[in-house]
Amino acid sequence: MFKRILxxxxxxxxxxxxxxxxxxxxxxxxxxxxxxxxxxxLDLADEAYCVGPPRATxxxxxxxxxxxxxxxxxxxxxxxxYGFLAENAHFAEICRSCKIEFVGPSHEAMQLLGDKNxxxxxxxxxxxxxxxxxxxxxxxxxxxxxxxxxIGFPVLIKASAGGGGRGMRVARNDLSLKSAxxxxxxxxxxxxxxxxxxxxxxxxxxRHVEVQIMADTHGNVVHLWERDxxxxxxxxxxxxxxxxxxxxxxxxxxxxxxxxxxxxxxxxTNAGTVEFIVxxxxxxxxxxxxxRIQVEHPVTEMITGIDLIKAQIxxxxxxxxxxxxxxxxxxxxxxxxxxxxxxxxxxFRPSPGKITHFVPPGGFGVRxxxxxxxxxxxxxxxxxxxxxxxxxxxxxxxxxxxxRRALSEMRIDGIKTTVPLLLKILExxxxxxxxxxxxxxxxTWPS
Ligand code: ADP
Numbered sequence: 051m052f053k054r055i056l057x058x059x060x061x062x063x064x065x066x067x068x069x070x071x072x073x074x075x076x077x078x079x080x081x082x083x084x085x086x087x088x089x090x091x092l093d094l095a096d097e098a099y100c101v102g103p104p105r106a107t108x109x110x111x112x113x114x115x116x117x118x119x120x121x122x123x124x125x126x127x128x129x130x131x132y133g134f135l136a137e138n139a140h141f142a143e144i145c146r147s148c149k150i151e152f153v154g155p156s157h158e159a160m161q162l163l164g165d166k167n168x169x170x171x172x173x174x175x176x177x178x179x180x181x182x183x184x185x186x187x188x189x190x191x192x193x194x195x196x197x198x199x200x201i202g203f204p205v206l207i208k209a210s211a212g213g214g215g216r217g218m219r220v221a222r223n224d225l226s227l228k229s230a231x232x233x234x235x236x237x238x239x240x241x242x243x244x245x246x247x248x249x250x251x252x253x254x255x256x257r258h259v260e261v262q263i264m265a266d267t268h269g270n271v272v273h274l275w276e277r278d279x280x281x282x283x284x285x286x287x288x289x290x291x292x293x294x295x296x297x298x299x300x301x302x303x304x305x306x307x308x309x310x311x312x313x314x315x316x317x318x319t320n321a322g323t324v325e326f327i328v329x330x331x332x333x334x335x336x337x338x339x340x341x342r343i344q345v346e347h348p349v350t351e352m353i354t355g356i357d358l359i360k361a362q363i364x365x366x367x368x369x370x371x372x373x374x375x376x377x378x379x380x381x382x383x384x385x386x387x388x389x390x391x392x393x394x395x396x397x398f399r400p401s402p403g404k405i406t407h408f409v410p411p412g413g414f415g416v417r418x419x420x421x422x423x424x425x426x427x428x429x430x431x432x433x434x435x436x437x438x439x440x441x442x443x444x445x446x447x448x449x450x451x452x453x454r455r456a457l458s459e460m461r462i463d464g465i466k467t468t469v470p471l472l473l474k475i476l477e478x479x480x481x482x483x484x485x486x487x488x489x490x491x492x493x494t495w496p497s
Contacts, residue, residue: 051367052076052126052151057095058116059131062438063345065091065421067129070359079123081116083109085429091421097123104431110134113141120150127151127366129359133433136342137213139164153366155341159318163339167210167248169316173336176315178308181327181335183250191231194249198227201251207231209238210246215285217241220252255487256327258282259294259334261309262350264361265319266371273306274350274358275380281475283398283491288468289475290346291385292353295446295484298332305334312339321347321362330487345388345435348419352384352442382442383449387457389420389437391428393466402430406464411456415442415449428465436467446484450476 056079057067064080071078072094080095085104092098099119102109109115111134120128128145130136136154143157154160163169167187173180182201187210188194198205198221207230209217217238219230231247239245262274278294279287294302309324316339323340347358356373364372392398408424420437422428428436439456443449454476457469478494480486 051369052363054079054096054123054125055153055363056081056116056120056123056125056128056150057131058110058128058135059133060086060089060110060432061091061421062419062435063131063133063343065094066419067131067359068094070357070363074360074363076363079119079125081110081119083431085431089421090423090426099123104429106134106432113138113144116141117144117148117150120145121148125150127153127363129153129363130342132342132345137164137340151366153320153362155318155320155322159316160341163316163318163322163341165210166208166212166338167246169339170248170336172315173312176308176311178312178336179334181250181253181337184248187246187248188231191228194227194231195224197249198224203227204252204254206250206252207234207247208250209234209242209244210248211238211242211244213242217247253327253329253335255330255489256280257294257297257486258287258325258488259297259305259328260323260325260340260344261306262344262347262358263309263313263318263322263324264358264365264371265313265322266365267319267368268370270371270374271310271313271318272371272373272375272378273309274354274356274378276302276305277346277349279346280486280488281481281490282488285488287346287388288472288491289385289387289481290349291383291446291449292349293380293383297328301328301332301334308334308336312336320365321358327488345438346386348417348438348440349384349386352417352440353380353382354378355381382444383446384440384442385446385449385453386438386440387453387472388435388468389439389462389472390434390468391436391465392434392468394468394471395466398468400430400434401466402428403465404428405462407461408463409459409461411439411460413452413456415452416440416456417442422462436462450482 054077077096080098101115139157139160142152145152221227221230257280265271281289417440441452
């Protein structure tokens with residue numbers, strides 16, 4: 051087993067990984083930017099090194115500095131968390147060429163699945179349902195028009211290298227398809243340096259359901275059930291839960307089995323998430339595989355009782371998974387609310403600043419994953435996620451009541467947060483009945 055691990059991340063996920071390592075008897079080396087210097091969560095690492103100025107491109111994303119810190123810190127592995135370098139295949143390759151284990155999949159698997167068109171191809175070969183659309187990349191306008199007429203409008207143009215909702219364009223007729231093709235191509239070229247695009251049917255009012263998988267280097271692949279992340283705003287997840295409400299048992303089983311088949315076909319190891327959309331008739335379609343631990347992983351940890359970060363580290367060290375498929379329960383209901391330092395009253399603009407007063411939530415079935423405290427200064431340089439509040443209860447009814455109680459007893463003063471919006475969502479009958487789709491927030495509160 052590793053003696054020391056470098057955590058190439060910041061904030062709540064860095065703290066989450068320090069905690070897992072501490073319990074495993076592994077020492078941790080933290081990195082921080084000048085903006086994060088002196089942050090209290092860094093005290094929970096055994097050592098911490100500054101890697102540069104506040105901007106992520108000058109610090110957390112600087113591969114040479116991260117690698118040289120790993121050398122100085124004498125670590126055997128790097129855990130990338132999510133975001134930053136987590137899905138950078140080149141970084142994973144550099145780590146391995148420096149004889150440092152990257153806690154994640156091989157760079158080959160990452161490269162293959164990072165290309166969404168290639169992942170779609172692989173899914174089709176593994177008999178995993180994909181959204182009807184082009185067989186591969188779009189070559190010209192005439193071909194795109196022909197496919198759109200065959201499957202019917204509306205259609206979605208997607209960038210093969212896309213991520214974070216960028217490079218996606220909806221088209222509802224010939225004219226808008228022609229301009230969507232050009233815009234999507236230009237946006238993809240500018241954002242990812244790769245203008246490859248493909249076409250999918252635009253699924254109306256979908257739910258977003260994803261399957262957590264875990265695979266070791268000995269050929270064992272398991273799923274850890276699904277998470278429903280339908281509650282989104284502009285493709286950003288707000289609330290996640292498991293099990294997915296209103297999902298037929300057969301669909302759940304079929305999705306979990308499909309996720310395992312895809313991972314086996316990709317020769318994928320470590321933690322991953324297979325994302326699907328589910329249409330109004332309950333058909334599920336693969337959209338992409340995320341080759342990292344995800345923000346919402348605690349939901350799965352609560353219902354299965356499995357620590358995913360520890361499992362990731364075991365797998366990276368070459369150990370077999372300590373559990374088999376039949377040992378993985380789905381017990382009770384877990385819900386997570388993402389708490390962002392954003393102002394929902396002003397179009398969710400970031401709300402950096404000092405937290406003047408803070409009362410954390412607690413009590414039965416409550417888990418609070420966060421690095422914040424009274425006096426903590428939220429930096430404008432990074433993602434606005436500051437905390438995750440997770441509850442675990444026997445039923446969904448209890449979980450919603452517990453989440454409302456926990457959210458309303460928590461106090462974060464000095465900055466604006468998404469808590470008022472989360473409370474509003476939890477009170478809607480649509481959410482309580484589990485009858486929402488990914489457009490719910492925008493439809494319900496258009497302004
Ligand atoms: P990204 O990698 O940019 O996050 P995804 O392919 O994961 O892109 O899609 C992001 C979101 O867009 C999904 O969660 C879903 O809400 C929506 N979406 C993706 N594909 C479709 C589709 N074919 N029809 C309708 N909505 C879709």
